[in-house]
Amino acid sequence: MSRTVHQEWIGKTDDTPVPPHVRLRVFERFKGVCCECGIKIRGRRWICDHRIALINGGENRERNLGPIHEVCDRTVKTPRDVAEKSINNRVRMKHLGITKRNGRPMPGTRASGLKKRMDGTVERR
Ligand SMILES: [Zn+2]
Numbered sequence: 001m002s003r004t005v006h007q008e009w010i011g012k013t014d015d016t017p018v019p020p021h022v023r024l025r026v027f028e029r030f031k032g033v034c035c036e037c038g039i040k041i042r043g044r045r046w047i048c049d050h051r052i053a054l055i056n057g058g059e060n061r062e063r064n065l066g067p068i069h070e071v072c073d074r075t076v077k078t079p080r081d082v083a084e085k086s087i088n089n090r091v092r093m094k095h096l097g098i099t100k101r102n103g104r105p106m107p108g109t110r111a112s113g114l115k116k117r118m119d120g121t122v123e124r125r
Contacts, residue, residue: 045069
C-alpha cells in the first residue's frame with residue numbers, strides 16, 4: 001500500500017468545516033472549474049459547495065463537494081437549493097396527506113356560490 005492513497009474525507013457532522021487540504025483536492029479534482037458556470041475559477045473567490053445541498057439531504061463528504069464561485073453560490077446555487085427544498089417539502093406533505101384542498105371553496109366568499117343578504121337570508125348567486 002502506498003501512503004499517497006488518500007481516503008475520502010467525511011465530515012463528522014454536517015457542521016464540520018472542510019479542511020484546507022480537502023478543499024485543495026476538490027479544487028484539483030475539478031481542475032479549478034466552477035461547477036455552476038463551467039468557467040475557470042483562477043484568482044476569484046470560490047467556495048467548496050455541497051453539490052446536493054445539506055438542506056436537501058446531501059452529505060458532508062468529499063464526493064459531494066465541488067468548487068464554485070462565491071458569486072455563483074449567491075446568485076445561482078443557493079436560491080435553487082431553497083427552491084428545491086420547498087418542492088421537496090411539498091412532495092413530502094402530499095405523501096402525508098397535508099395538501100391544500102381544491103374544490104371546496106372557503107365559506108363566505110364569492111366562490112362559495114352563496115350570498116348572504118343584509119336581512120340575514122341566504123340565497124344562491
Ligand atoms: Zn461560477
